[in-house]
Amino acid sequence: MSNKHTLNKHFIGGEWVVSANAVTMPIINPATAESIGTLALGNAADVDNAVRAARKAFASWSKTSGRERANYLRAIAQQIRDKAESLGQLSSLNNGKPLSESSMDMGDAAATYEYYATLAEQLDSRQGTSVPLQADQFSSTTYLEPAGVVGLIVPWNFPFVTTAWKVAPALAAGCTVVLKPSEVTPLVEFELATIAQTIGLPPGVLNIVGGDGAGVGAALVDHPDVAKISFTGSNRVGERVMQAAARRMANVSLELGGKSPILVFEDADPQQAAELIAGGIFFNCGQMCSATSRLLVHRDVAPAVLERLKAVAEATIVGDAFAEGVTMGPLTSANQLQTVCGYIERGIAEGLQLLTGGARLSRPGYFVEPTIFLDVPSSSALWREEIFGPVLCVRTFATEQEALELANDTDFGLAATIVTADAERARRVARALQAGHIWINGPQAVFPETSWGGFKRSGLGRELGPWGLQAFLEVKQVTQPVQ
Known part of the structure; x- marks a missing residue:
């Protein structure tokens, strides 16, 4: 494998875009403490560019059927399985975990996309569900709408897996995504952009901006056009995410620490x-x-x-x-x-x-x-x-x-x-x-079928299972008198 991986561009609107910020940081192999590449540190301008692309794509992506979205999710899963060996090697090179563990990660990620493909298909039949009422003179139906543009912030300990836990249900729901991988382990995460291009995912549906929490994470959380933030990481940072999201009443999911x-x-x-x-x-x-x-x-x-x-x-x-x-x-x-x-x-x-x-x-x-x-x-x-x-x-x-x-x-x-x-x-x-x-x-x-999340300070909300999909959906109730 090459010992130099240069990530000087972000994936925005279906294209590789040079970062608005000239600052870079080294990508480290933790087994040697040596640099194996560089990552461009995005800034608020890069985030705004990505959000605009996601917002533009949302107009059409949110109107696609669950079956259409499922086809893309299954294609992502197949690409992961086809490239599992090289993806696992990238993950191990950057994260340090043994190849056997990285191989498991790739299988878990593929299974997650496949699972949410099935839930995306089922979503079509859940639209317009009638709700029994005590008042016979009224009828009411329920619709499940995608939340909008979502910001996904993922950690470095399980790259590609925790990303799948967020990206798969978000796309299944009909949301468009701005993803911030950890600046510590960006190598395998950016391969998701290449996969998106390979399968022909519509431009702007998935955007990836590299950088740290101060430059990219904060800008993503603060952006007025980001409807929801899903964050996995430390309690210290999670509390700041929640405080920032509260200032504009943005929806937030937090998967935080443990002492199990x-x-x-x-x-x-x-x-x-x-x-x-x-x-x-x-x-x-x-x-x-x-x-x-x-x-x-x-x-x-x-x-x-x-x-x-x-x-x-x-x-x-x-x-x-x-x-x-x-x-x-x-x-x-x-x-x-x-x-x-x-x-x-x-x-x-x-x-x-x-x-x-x-x-x-x-x-x-x-x-x-x-x-x-x-x-x-x-x-x-x-x-x-x-x-x-x-x-x-x-x-x-x-x-x-x-x-x-x-x-x-x-x-x-x-x-x-x-x-x-x-x-x-x-x-x-x-x-x-x-x-x-x-x-x-x-x-x-x-x-993928079971819930993930915790009590107390371990976070808010649940990932995986049907709860993971629901996290990216808004409930719309339509009630009217019976004619």
Whole structure:
């Protein structure tokens, strides 16, 4: 693969347009900390250009049938499947995740476009649905209208996947899109523009503007012609997005942080539990909003589980995404490396006991060891704050009620995992946990058909499933007297 990727243009109105801003930033390979290209940092003028193109395209795109839009979505999905290998390589080069994980991402993205193609087709038959009324002298029908031009702001931890979660339902609904990929991982995201050109997506339906949050994100959120903002990222930035959107009463969806628990009960199989724990915190180097970064393990099974977990963690092969056998890549940016190392150093300074890990690897790139702290008090920042790295905090419990209280004692509520042989207990605990997605005795499998989003400070609204489509639709009710 080429080691220089120059992204000095934005994709606007179906064409590659030179940025209005002459400033660029390097694109980094996190496995080497070396530049592999440059990205033009768009500004408010680029955003305005893209919004105007999207607004122009909306006039016709919003009038197409769901079946027509479904054809384009399926074509996107097929292109992703056809180019899965090269797309996965670009993602790994820029994000750092092992090729096996990037390959999964491409499959997930394609499945998302295919799913929303089906929902787009079904949307046609949902128009003009009659609503039964108590008042017989009136009739009322419901229509679902596209929200308008939408601004989509996506993160760097799952490039192409979180983009699909937003772009697919937005296009299915009949909206036109201005997408801001993360400036950290733009390489694979801009390939979506090439796909749009290949399948003949009408100009202006999809626009992509590269740049940072200050130059592009803020301009997109503030733009008066953007009807809705969908943002995935940190709580700090999400709060600013919400405040800005509120000033003009723009619709907003937010998928934010997490501090998710994994609860392991006394009847759990220790080896299965260890593997699920490791998968929940070391996959994608722990850079997941759903990462089960708080382990609550019953005190009777804790010694056996922790013994196996330590072995699994120390058997993790950390390295370059393209190296044979690697199971965990680097952190994706220098900033994230600094953040994660800061938390590890803080835990050591607090006197927390290390089961394993705790160090940055002495090699080029942004590598850290899988790290596990034991007996972390609930007052510690490591227990309460999202670290977004391969750092696990452990506590033991004696009763189910204690486990639930510890699990729910958090500002977040995105996800949780339960490991137990007792099906009734699993059902009971799942209902009691304050989280948007619960896994029982399995990995963090997420499907296009199921909802994604959380309670509390983990965000507003839901992505995926029919809820993901509804987020880009407005409800219109038409009521009249019966003639």
